């Protein structure tokens with residue numbers, strides 16, 4: 001293994017690509033803690049689940065970051081009778097998948113006997129379309145447990161609605177499509193977590209199923225933090241205490257379609273469900289970093305480019321980009337008289353935090369600017385660039401992805417925290433706010449008191 005690749009920590013890989021899942025990615029205690037935390041909010045209203053007199057304009061999922069594994073997870077309610085389930089949040093995941101072979105008891109569970117999950121992914125929520133499609137097993141109710149698929153199933157999912165200010169009544173999606181993965185794929189999943197929630201751009205990912213059920217816009221926004229965050233589905237406002245509507249703070253850049261999915265179960269030419277954006281250049285404290293521009297675009301094989309992922313705790317850069325960015329960061333830091341100290345795994349570039357002043361947007365270190373398509377700039381300030389690895393030591397939270405990674409730049413979780421990032425699938429736009437810390441709020445500041 002090269003040094004670069006050993007530094008890259010990706011917590012889970014989508015089960016459709018690979019069968020090896022990292023062991024004990026979340027301790028049972030943190031999962032249980034999260035469930036208790038979210039139950040306080042959610043059980044109080046789940047009795048109103050069946051009321052659907054008026055359609056919600058937006059939905060809400062709580063997010064929690066596990067401090068020891070740096071993983072983001074969410075909880076929702078499913079089945080009849082309703083059961084809380086904990087899922088890993090996978091921004092680019094194509095659908096929701098679960099282990100169904102253990103403790104799955106539900107009177108509303110339906111096995112979908114037409115079509116494989118890959119047909120449903122690309123064709124959407126219509127049995128007839130997939131019935132006629134030529135998939136192995138598509139005409140056969142005993143759809144095989146292939147290494148790539150799993151069974152397509154439907155069941156009731158209940159989520160909380162929101163007016164953008166507070167959590168509101170719970171609403172149900174009666175025929176939510178998901179995949180039951182075979183146990184072999186789920187091997188090693190920590191106890192407490194039962195699957196993954198895919199927020200990707202596909203037809204059966206959560207955003208599309210929610211928007212088609214409630215006929216609100218095909219858009220959603222994530223707001224992650226080192227503790228509690230939220231995902232909003234549907235219409236804004238997205239308000240954080242004291243009274244900051246983060247949906248008004250967005251800059252927009254096009255979402256870039258990667259024509260080739262990485263998932264091994266996808267058909268040739270199927271676009272990726274993951275979210276890519278066009279980074280055109282990078283500058284640090286307004287000095288341009290010289291990069292090989294070829295790496296910044298996506299080639300015909302789907303390699304290169306920049307994606308956003310919640311499965312990586314930190315940003316991962318292709319080797320030559322990594323070297324150019326860290327060199328520029330070192331020289332900009334020297335100008336600011338910041339003292340380097342020994343590296344701390346998995347990071348190379350660490351600094352004595354005693355020499356660094358604090359600002360509202362974190363440690364006062366060089367600003368890393370990603371210049372995106374349409375000439376908008378994503379500025380990464382200290383709170384998002386630096387990781388406090390121990391007392392008196394901050395490290396640049398970027399890691400070397402080695403020489404030949406599939407994607408040149410992967411913007412990871414730490415760089416997304418306390419920023420509202422909106423994905424508008426209807427207009428194919430990504431909206432991002434600057435750090436909410438500059439507005440004196442955080443992604444953990446959603447008012448969790450029940451409203452209407």
Ligand SMILES: *[C@@H]1O[C@H](CO)[C@@H](O)[C@H](O)[C@H]1NC(C)=O
Nearest residue numbers: 131132133134135138139140
């Ligand atoms: C699918 O099943 C139906 C009913 O069992 C049968 O009539 C049809 O010929 C089958 N189609 C294929 C392609 O196997």
Ligand SMILES: *[C@@H]1O[C@H](CO)[C@@H](O)[C@H](O)[C@H]1NC(C)=O
Nearest residue numbers: 137139140141142143144145
């Ligand atoms: C359905 O698929 C299973 C597993 O591949 C196979 O054993 C069975 O014979 C098939 N049934 C029909 C009716 O084609």
Ligand SMILES: *[C@@H]1O[C@H](CO)[C@@H](O)[C@H](O)[C@H]1NC(C)=O
Nearest residue numbers: 291292293294295296304320
């Ligand atoms: C730039 O990157 C591309 C793709 O990896 C590579 O083929 C090319 O040789 C690189 N160019 C330079 C000048 O390093």
Ligand SMILES: *[C@@H]1O[C@H](CO)[C@@H](O)[C@H](O)[C@H]1NC(C)=O
Nearest residue numbers: 332333334335336337338355
């Ligand atoms: C950095 O240190 C040098 C020498 O001690 C000093 O002249 C310079 O003003 C300092 N720069 C900053 C930005 O503090």
Ligand SMILES: *[C@@H]1O[C@H](CO)[C@@H](O)[C@H](O)[C@H]1NC(C)=O
Nearest residue numbers: 280371372373374375376377
């Ligand atoms: C992009 O924006 C920057 C700052 O807003 C401006 O200085 C620059 O001229 C713009 N470049 C283009 C190509 O529009």
Ligand SMILES: *[C@@H]1O[C@H](CO)[C@@H](O)[C@H](O)[C@H]1NC(C)=O
Nearest residue numbers: 166241242447448449450451
């Ligand atoms: C949170 O929302 C509740 C319900 O709308 C409201 O009564 C309360 O004042 C809000 N809390 C704050 C700190 O604004």
